[in-house]
Amino acid sequence: MDNIPEAPKSGKKTLWIVLLVILVLLIIGGFVVTRVIGAIGRKVIETAIEKGTEGDADVNFSNGEVTIQSDKGSVTYGSTKLPDDWPADVPVYPSAMIGFSGSSLGTEDTKMTAMIQSVTEDSVESVMNFYKKEIVSKGWKITGTQATAGTSVIVAEKDTRALAIQVVTDGSSGSSITISVGTK
Numbered sequence: 001m002d003n004i005p006e007a008p009k010s011g012k013k014t015l016w017i018v019l020l021v022i023l024v025l026l027i028i029g030g031f032v033v034t035r036v037i038g039a040i041g042r043k044v045i046e047t048a049i050e051k052g053t054e055g056d057a058d059v060n061f062s063n064g065e066v067t068i069q070s071d072k073g074s075v076t077y078g079s080t081k082l083p084d085d086w087p088a089d090v091p092v093y094p095s096a097m098i099g100f101s102g103s104s105l106g107t108e109d110t111k112m113t114a115m116i117q118s119v120t121e122d123s124v125e126s127v128m129n130f131y132k133k134e135i136v137s138k139g140w141k142i143t144g145t146q147a148t149a150g151t152s153v154i155v156a157e158k159d160t161r162a163l164a165i166q167v168v169t170d171g172s173s174g175s176s177i178t179i180s181v182g183t184k
Contacts, residue, residue: 114182117179165178
C-alpha cells in the first residue's frame with residue numbers, strides 16, 4: 001500500500017483552477033439565464049395585457065412593485081402609495097397600510113375608477129365609524145350601508161361620482177379596507 005504514487009502537485013492546482021472556472025461559469029450563466037427569463041416573462045405579460053386592453057402596455061418590476069401602465073390607466077400591485085389621480089375628497093384610514101392601488105383613466109365606453117386595498121390593526125367598527133364621519137364632512141352623501149358577518153359596506157355619491165368602501169375583519173382584531181371611487 002505504501003507504493004501508491006502521490007498525485008503531482010500541479011494536478012491538484014489544475015483541478016482547483018478547473019473547479020473555480022466551472023463555478024464562475026455557473027454563477028455567470030445563472031445570472032444571464034435569470035435575466036433572459038425575466039425579460040421573456042415581462043414580454044409575455046405585456047403582450048397578454050395589450051391583447052386584453054387593446055392597446056400598448058408597459059410592465060415595470062421594481063422595488064417589490066409591479067406597475068402596469070396602458071393608455072387606459074395604470075395598476076400597481078404591491079404599492080404602498082395612492083394612485084397619482086386619487087381624489088382629495090376620499091380619505092384614507094390614518095393607520096392603514098396600502099398594499100394595492102390602481103386607477104383607470106376611462107374612455108368613451110368605460111368610466112374612470114381608482115381603487116386601493118389596505119390593512120389596519122383597528123376593528124371594522126372603528127374603521128366604519130371613521131368613514132361614516134369623514135366622507136360626509138367631505139361632501140359625500142351616504143346612499144347605503146350594510147353589515148354582515150365581519151363585512152361592512154358604505155356606498156356614497158357626490159356629483160357624478162360613486163364611492164364604495166368595504167371593510168372586512170382579518171380574523172383577528174384587524175381589518176382589510178377596499179375603497180373604490182369612480183364616475184357613475
